[in-house]
Amino acid sequence: MKSEAVNDPLAQLLRGQWIDPDSGAANGVDIDSIAIEDTLDGGEAELVGALRLGHRLAVVSDVVTHAVMGARVERALARFARIDSVVLPHAPHADLATVDAVRAQSAAANALIAVGAGTINDVAKYAAARDAKPYVVFATAPSMNGYTSANAAITIAGRKQTLPATLARGVFMDLAVLSAAPPRMIRAGLGDSLCRATAQVDWLLSHRLLDTPYRRAPFALLEGDEPRLFDAPEALLKGDPAAMRALARTLVLSGIGMTMCGGSYPASQGEHLISHYLDMRSEPGTPQNLHGEQVAVATLTMARLQEAMVDAPAPVLRATQADERLLQNHFGRDVGADYWRDFAAKRIDAAQAAVLTRRAAAQWPTLQRDARAVRIPAARLASIMRRAGGPVCAADLGIDDAAWHTAVRYARFLRERFTFLDLADDAGVLATLAAA
Numbered sequence: 001m002k003s004e005a006v007n008d009p010l011a012q013l014l015r016g017q018w019i020d021p022d023s024g025a026a027n028g029v030d031i032d033s034i035a036i037e038d039t040l041d042g043g044e045a046e047l048v049g050a051l052r053l054g055h056r057l058a059v060v061s062d063v064v065t066h067a068v069m070g071a072r073v074e075r076a077l078a079r080f081a082r083i084d085s086v087v088l089p090h091a092p093h094a095d096l097a098t099v100d101a102v103r104a105q106s107a108a109a110n111a112l113i114a115v116g117a118g119t120i121n122d123v124a125k126y127a128a129a130r131d132a133k134p135y136v137v138f139a140t141a142p143s144m145n146g147y148t149s150a151n152a153a154i155t156i157a158g159r160k161q162t163l164p165a166t167l168a169r170g171v172f173m174d175l176a177v178l179s180a181a182p183p184r185m186i187r188a189g190l191g192d193s194l195c196r197a198t199a200q201v202d203w204l205l206s207h208r209l210l211d212t213p214y215r216r217a218p219f220a221l222l223e224g225d226e227p228r229l230f231d232a233p234e235a236l237l238k239g240d241p242a243a244m245r246a247l248a249r250t251l252v253l254s255g256i257g258m259t260m261c262g263g264s265y266p267a268s269q270g271e272h273l274i275s276h277y278l279d280m281r282s283e284p285g286t287p288q289n290l291h292g293e294q295v296a297v298a299t300l301t302m303a304r305l306q307e308a309m310v311d312a313p314a315p316v317l318r319a320t321q322a323d324e325r326l327l328q329n330h331f332g333r334d335v336g337a338d339y340w341r342d343f344a345a346k347r348i349d350a351a352q353a354a355v356l357t358r359r360a361a362a363q364w365p366t367l368q369r370d371a372r373a374v375r376i377p378a379a380r381l382a383s384i385m386r387r388a389g390g391p392v393c394a395a396d397l398g399i400d401d402a403a404w405h406t407a408v409r410y411a412r413f414l415r416e417r418f419t420f421l422d423l424a425d426d427a428g429v430l431a432t433l434a435a436a
Contacts, residue, residue: 008224009221009224010034010253013027013221014029014031014033015028016028021220022217027260029148029256029259029260030167030259031148031168031170031256032050032169032170033047033050033051033169033170033171033172034148034170034172034252035171035173036245036252037173037174037175038174038175039174039175039176040138040172040173041174044072044073044077044138045076045077045079045080048076048113048136051169053081053111053134053169054110054111055081056082056083056084056109056110057077057081057082057084057112058083058084058086058102058105058113059074059077059086059113059115060086060115060123060124060127061088061114061115061120062088062089062092062119062120063088063089065115065116065117065140066087068115068140069115069140069174070085070087073113073115073138077113084105084108084109086105088101088102088120092119093119094118094122094126094155095154095155095156096154096156098123099123099126099130102123103127103130103131106131107131109133111128111133111135112124112127112128112135113136113137114135114136114137115137115138115140116137116140116141117139117181118144118153121139121147121152122146122152122165123152123154124137125167125168126154129164129165133166134166135168135169136168136169136171136172137170138172138173139171139173139174139178140177140178141181141182141186141189142181142186142189142244142247142251143181143186143188143192143290143291143292144188144189144251145250145251145254145267146255147168147171147173147252147255148167148168148252148253148255149255149258149259149264150164150165150166150167150259151163151165151258151263151264152165158335159280159335160276160279162264171252175241175245178244178247179239179241183389184290185290185292186244186388187237187293187390187391188291188292188293188296189292190236190292190296190384190385190388190390191290191294191296191297191299191385191390192251192254192295193251194296194299194381194385195269195271195272195299195302196226196254196267197299197303197374197375198269198271198302198306198375199266199268199269199271200374200375201306201310201375201420202270202306202417202420203266204367204370204374205423206418206419208363208366208367208370209356209359209360209418209423210418212418215260215261217257217260218254218260218266218267219257219266221254221256222253222257225246228242228243229247233384233387234387234388254266254267255267265417269417269419270298270412270419270420270421271295271301272295273411273412273414273417274294274298274301274302274407274411274421275291275294275298276411276414277411277414278399278407279291280414289391289397293391293397296390296392297391297394297396297397299381300378300381300385300392300393301408301434302420302421303375303376303377303378303381304378305424305430306375306420307375307378309420309423309424309429310371310372310375311368314357314363314364315357315424315427315429316427317348317353317354317356317357317423317427318350318353318426318428319348319353320347320425321425322343322347322413322425324336324340324344327340327343327413330410339413342413343412343413343415343416346416353426360423401435408430408434409425409430409431409434412425412430
């Protein structure tokens with residue numbers, strides 16, 4: 001084994017030998033096989049067969065990913081298993097109706113084989129979880145970091161929810177296939193990787209002010225690959241195998257970090273709340289932005305907001321101004337009531353605001369030191385996306401400034417997670433910073 005493989009955190013995790021910086025103990029991942037290769041063509045049967053998933057397999061794709069790779073995987077696996085071909089229509093939605101359709105068509109199968117990216121992966125892993133079956137995934141685009149996570153983003157009654165799902169037994173990435181993905185999907189993967197810094201700073205804020213648990217491990221996993229990715233983002237769109245490998249590894253290791261932490265904390269904070277808000281408020285029939293595209297622009301917004309607050313004196317907080325009526329008026333009666341139940345836990349009254357103000361003052365020097373050590377300046381983040389030809393502002397997404405500012409101001413209500421959006425709003429500066 002080459003020395004770089006010996007020191008590779010991904011290889012160490014698969015061997016159960018990666019040293020967790022938080023505990024000092026050896027750590028592993030409950031995924032049997034991860035393959036990131038220049039090509040997997042001709043090796044699909046060996047990869048899946050080694051997992052001993054059963055004699056009948058459901059291969060789940062959509063009409064696009066079936067043509068890209070699904071048909072090839074079906075032919076390969078047909079050598080040793082009966083194949084149920086589950087091909088969804090173009091641009092399927094990750095909702096309960098789609099999950100139920102996949103479950104019905106895969107009912108006789110022993111396991112599910114997802115061939116696709118975000119939606120197909122989420123649908124397959126959640127269907128597998130509902131039916132207590134294993135699943136593996138062949139990625140067709142480097143567009144998001146959910147391939148190695150144990151949760152799925154599923155829309156239920158118009159509300160996107162992050163739900164527990166089955167962790168893949170195998171994750172297989174063919175770099176030739178990933179490099180041939182639509183440029184937007186490649187840029188989306190870069191955008192989903194960009195938010196490591198803002199997510200980490202948000203998590204540090206919650207840790208310092210509210211004593212929520214925090215781990216260094218998910219960020220340590222990325223230390224080798226993230227610089228390679230961010231130093232040459234333009235190479236991704238030129239078919240550079242080394243650049244695509246860096247992106248694929250970053251996405252895989254980010255997903256493992258979430259699984260390791262039992263939640264999406266290290267990779268999903270304020271920037272993802274803004275993206276989720278945009279998803280739920282989009283008008284039917286309007287062009288849809290990719291998840292990673294929205295996250296990229298939201299990351300830049302969060303980076304600027306964090307810089308403005310971290311580089312200023314500790315904030316003075318006030319009682320939370322929002323109440324249940326505000327949420328119901330904005331989101332609708334039923335959805336607003338649902339969000340209020342989640343948000344109420346982090347709403348503060350005047351007495352709590354005074355306590356938190358004192359806590360912020362005491363913790364601010366430490367938080368400033370920690371945040372400055374891990375953040376990436378907003379200007380550099382914008383440069384990374386710009387060099388890859390990706391979106392850097394709301395207009396690049398086809399969203400006007402007023403709609404974007406509304407998303408930034410209301411995103412905090414979507415989840416109980418405490419971020420700089422909450423701190424800024426309770427300090428009375430969010431509206432100003434959102435428009436900056």
